[in-house]
Amino acid sequence: MEYLLIQVLNGVQLGLLMFLLAAGLTLTFGIMDLVNLAHGSLYMMGAYIAWTFVTWTDSFVLGALLALPATFALGMAVEAVVMRRLYARDHLDQVLATFGLILFFNELVRVLWGPAGKSIAVPPFLSRTIEILPGVPYPAYRFALIVVGAVVAILLAWLVARTRLGMLIRAGASNRRMIAALGVNIELLFSLVFGLGAVFAGLAGLMAAPISSVKIGMGDDILILAFVIIVIGGIGSIKGAFVAAMLVGQIDIVGRAFLPDLLKTVMPPASASAAAPAISQVLVYILMAGVLVWRPTGLFGQRA
């Protein structure tokens, strides 16, 4: 029972992390109609920039606080140099250009930080366990991730639902040309949204750094998972991204935690533990295929 609780919490933590990544992606997708494969590169850059600042200031929190505006600036720069020219293009051109950006950023990291991976230590005040229920210890850092993730998710929901910027974002998602015609500075809006997405991606990257590792290409595989999430949720829908991220987080973690035991009842232990992670990944993709076959525009997507 306690084991189950801890695994569910791990799923929530992964889900929130994925939501941070997916939120920026679904915003740029929904509003600018942009397929941004390089979103994972921003996640990676966030982690590397954080590593530099954390090493420099010798403090995780300070380093993270410095890394976020830096990631925002990087996002705005990428938008100004490349993305801006891609909004009006078809998806194929966008795939090609942002694929090129992935290669560029992976190689840039190799040049600037070297080929070896980096690690960021868990900050000392969080490197202990806390009791979430009496007698059930849980790593404090992972718990902090859940808290930060939840706070950011609530902030984002507030931003989109209650503020003027959020209103423009929603209006942009449903009809871009109309809000431009109404006199909204759409270029500035696009830049801001892209920068916002970059910050969320960078935040996800630097928060994931202490529990995984900072390495080249770290954003590439997780990017695909983020795409799966926004497609399941329905492109442009923040709510959909949240629901789908939670679903995927649970499937991934619970699959990893319980599939090996389940599989051992039908196959030898060695091949069961080798097959389990692969099968839990496969489950995620089966979920996506199932959702798309059932609802071709995702759970919360606009009907075509």
Place this chain on the structure above:
Amino acid sequence: MKPGTIVAAALLIILAALPLLTQAFDQRYLLSVGTRIVIWSIAAVSLNMILGYGGLVSFGHAAFFGIGGYAVGILSAEGIQSGWVQWPVALGASILWAALVGALSLRTRGVYFIMITLAFAQLVYYLASGLAGYGGDDGLNISRSRFSGLIDLRDKATFYWLCFALLCATLWFCGRLANSRFGYVLRGAKSNELRMMALGFPVFRYRLVACIIAGAFGGLAGILLANEGAYVSPAMMSWVKSGDLIVIVVLGGIGTLFGPLYGAIAFFALEEMLKPLLDLVHKGWGEYWQIVFGPLLVLVALYARGGMASLLKARG
């Protein structure tokens, strides 16, 4: 003759003579680069069938590398070395997979189609990496398919010529198809699906058949790729390879017959050329060639609309 035709013909003649050229100049390494170019061209030509003519952006075409490759690999690991068994099984598996993926994916449009094809490719990728009995993540060393007495695939030049002949067959077939009634229906559906349906064409069925044909040729490329390296691994169908295939098709010029071939040559040649070029600028920079290649792709996407094939057309 149009300049496009002359360039294409010249290129095919050079490719046909490549084993002789590399032997004459004692550049054996270039033959293996050439073999890879030819195999990737087959896959790119088939992807161009659905992506270029059909307007269906499939982000999972590398899955067919894996299915074709693993069909050969698994049969080889089980002791069945005969190509007469391996190749039809591999093609059959590719066709079945293409039919399944096509039937489900074609219900979606636009970005959703890109993503669902990607998801299916990832599915195969993770299935293959979970096959602990066949090497899992590490992949599987295999021996090359045997066509008893008829042809020896271990001979590099022979194998190259086989690949080249298959590329020519693929080009011929896809060229015929693109200019047939079938091809025109496919192109019509790309520019206006509703109108084609109103005219009474079962667009879904045409597209499904196109997907299956593309899948079969993709599987063929997978078979050849497995034989070329005598090795299969999940890495041959990672999503990056699907991305590479799209890059090749767009680089060469989508919806043109020889575009994918130009694209594949440019793609691999750039890699081989950028490395020594950067090393010339500064020793050791060669390994960072992608820092130049990446922005180059961005520039192609932004400014070179229509790819390399359109450059030839503009001259003429």
